Amino acid sequence: MYLAKNYKRFPVAFVKGKGTRLFDEEGNEYLDFCAGIAVCALGHAPDELSKAICEQAQKLIHVSNLYWTEPQAKLARLLCEHSFGERVFFCNSGAEAVEAALKLARRYAWKNFGPEKNEIIALENSFHGRTYGALSATGQPVYWQGFEPIVPGFKHIPPNDIKALEEAFSQKTCAIILEPILGEGGVIPLSDEFVQEARKLADKYQALLIFDEIQTGIGRTGKLFAYEWTSVVPDVMCLAKGLAGGMPLGAIVATEKVMEALEPGTHASTFGGNPVSCAAALVVLEKVLANGFLEEVTLKGKALFQKLENLAEKYPEKIAQVRGKGLMQGLELKISATPVANFLFEQKKILLTVIKDRVLRFTPPLVVAYREIDALAEALEEALQSVSL
Numbered sequence: 001m002y003l004a005k006n007y008k009r010f011p012v013a014f015v016k017g018k019g020t021r022l023f024d025e026e027g028n029e030y031l032d033f034c035a036g037i038a039v040c041a042l043g044h045a046p047d048e049l050s051k052a053i054c055e056q057a058q059k060l061i062h063v064s065n066l067y068w069t070e071p072q073a074k075l076a077r078l079l080c081e082h083s084f085g086e087r088v089f090f091c092n093s094g095a096e097a098v099e100a101a102l103k104l105a106r107r108y109a110w111k112n113f114g115p116e117k118n119e120i121i122a123l124e125n126s127f128h129g130r131t132y133g134a135l136s137a138t139g140q141p142v143y144w145q146g147f148e149p150i151v152p153g154f155k156h157i158p159p160n161d162i163k164a165l166e167e168a169f170s171q172k173t174c175a176i177i178l179e180p181i182l183g184e185g186g187v188i189p190l191s192d193e194f195v196q197e198a199r200k201l202a203d204k205y206q207a208l209l210i211f212d213e214i215q216t217g218i219g220r221t222g223k224l225f226a227y228e229w230t231s232v233v234p235d236v237m238c239l240a241k242g243l244a245g246g247m248p249l250g251a252i253v254a255t256e257k258v259m260e261a262l263e264p265g266t267h268a269s270t271f272g273g274n275p276v277s278c279a280a281a282l283v284v285l286e287k288v289l290a291n292g293f294l295e296e297v298t299l300k301g302k303a304l305f306q307k308l309e310n311l312a313e314k315y316p317e318k319i320a321q322v323r324g325k326g327l328m329q330g331l332e333l334k335i336s337a338t339p340v341a342n343f344l345f346e347q348k349k350i351l352l353t354v355i356k357d358r359v360l361r362f363t364p365p366l367v368v369a370y371r372e373i374d375a376l377a378e379a380l381e382e383a384l385q386s387v388s389l
């Protein structure tokens, strides 16, 4: 009643969660293939995570970034030890991580090459968040509607279009920002050739290559970071969503040389790198980096992909394509996906997300079981049968 009407919500209020299951007020059990939109990497309220959060909350909930805390320092070290990164800046959300990356890119160019170098290339159909910088990077004008003018200096090109990429770069380019797999854009993977060319051109024009791994990062695709599937390494990487398993936390990871542009006083966040969120992230990383965990994500992703492929073969009149990597999969339909998602919600108590009207997106907790993938596929088949062309 009192909430802004900015969300279209399903008619349910959840009171409890465990693993891949959510429970509503009436005790109904839901199988969760949304996972807070790729956030609850370890599932709902996993014991280790709840425990670490409680313990940290009993010790220290917040201090200013004028001081040091151990969880933040430990987490930064872990992120660097397991990536190309050498320095980390913490914030609270995905949009804030993108803001930090964009500001870093402009500041780095300003400091090293002068104020003229300020253009940022981004992709059509990308999604980078809702704050003004992130919104301006987002290549979907529908999100700009009524909010313009957006921040100047952004140029959008179609994903996987190498010619457009070559034409977009100039001496004025300070950065290019890419999602390795466009999440909100419809689960669209970038080709390795495109990513390689972006790296080559960024080097040629002394621009930064920024990967927005907010959705693809933290094991979602079967590697800790999706850039590891490509043959390139970015200069800056944005993280959030799965990073702290459900606690709010964002980060940018960058090389030392690049992060140097954020000198004292240039950027900040009051809550960024909060000790409770960082303690949670330490548990997530410990789990995801444990022996065999990422291999399991890859195997489960393959199982999910195969199940979806089987459906695509069986229902070619309704299914256009299966796309994705690991436990980030999309099923593009030839019909609206909303009735299918609604059927699954109402009849089968399964949660998933619809993007771009026609794409069903599957981002279950990384700990999802094979039998739950089977259950999803069975329910999905029924749902597909129930909707008419």
Ligand SMILES: *Cc1c(COP(=O)(O)O)cnc(C)c1O
Pocket (backbone or CB within 6 Å): 093, 094, 095, 096, 098, 127, 128, 129, 130, 179, 183, 184, 212, 213, 214, 215, 240, 241
């Ligand atoms: C979700 C998302 C964001 C925005 O994150 P918020 O925490 O909602 O601000 C940015 N980029 C990508 C790729 C995302 O998936």
